Amino acid sequence: MQKDKVMVTGGAGMIGSNLVKRLVDLGYDVFVIDNLWRGKLRNLQSNDGAPVIDLATRFFKKDLARPGTFETFFEGIDIVFHLADVVAGIDYVFNNQGTLFRENLLINSNVVSAVRGQALKGFIYVGTACSYPASMQQSHNAPLLREEDAYPAWPESAYGWSKLMGEYETALMGDETGIPVSILRLHNVYGAPCDYDPIRSQVIPSLIRKVIQYPEESFVVWGSGQQGRAFVHVDDVVDALVVAMDKGLGKGVIQIGTNVCTSIREIANLVVQVSGKKIDIKFDPSKPEGDHARAADCSKALKQLGWRPKVSLLNGIEQLYSWVQSDMQAG
16 A cells, blocks of 8 residues: 655754654655755665655755745645754854744745645644743743643744644644644653754754864853753654654644753763763853753653654764764765
8 A cells, every 4th residue: 555645844954854764764755855055865865875855756846935936836745744944053043043033933824825725634833842832941840741731822933923823724724624643742842853053053063073073173162150050862763753643633742751850960971971971061151051941841752652752962963073073984
């Protein structure tokens, strides 16, 4: 029996490329739309260097913020995973708030508009824990966040607002069209392949790059180091996305993360431990650190999806360290 046709927006990025490979392994006919701002075509290669999808017929380089250029690619698609957005490290996010907000609103609205007239079996939208109110993340002993805690809304960043609006528009589309939707609200995802450059990288790959290049690059951690996040490995996130096709549709928002708030100081220590180097870690409290602390009550993910994280933080960092080191050596 022929497997469903699946479209992954942002499918050349870190999460998207891992999802594409998993779906191909499961036998799905996978299509990808990505403007390659952060994503890379080499992310869609298998270990032997061969592309995992036919790039000539299954990959479309398009900017989803620009309507009228991509809508026909959703015709005949059975399932859509909407991962595409504009995001990077904390410095980029807070220095480009207006542009980032507008671009993400356009991306989400354009994609939702494009699929409204299609006979989809499912639409899976990926949100972010950055959408939770800043007031619930100010204490380092803050309680575990629940899905319903997103409202009354007051995210700290324009990125969090834009993704929350995407959740809302996705839910409206599902109610109005009958298309089954699933909304997965992700906590801080890490893993390979990823950006580790100084401008757009997020915290774990950034620290790994710094420790690999030490002492040529100083090992300075932004902020106090006390700020914490619920870090979840990309393999665990892909598990959740795949199972959402069967068990997450029509179940509302489900957050995907861990119930442990790991401080950036702890992350820095783990990265140094994995490196085997002797490094005196320095902190720069003049740099932004974002919300102070957040972690997830994942009881809904366990109940609805049967999902729980499997990859330990140490193992995940060891894997990513090895990948970044190899990628840097390969140029």
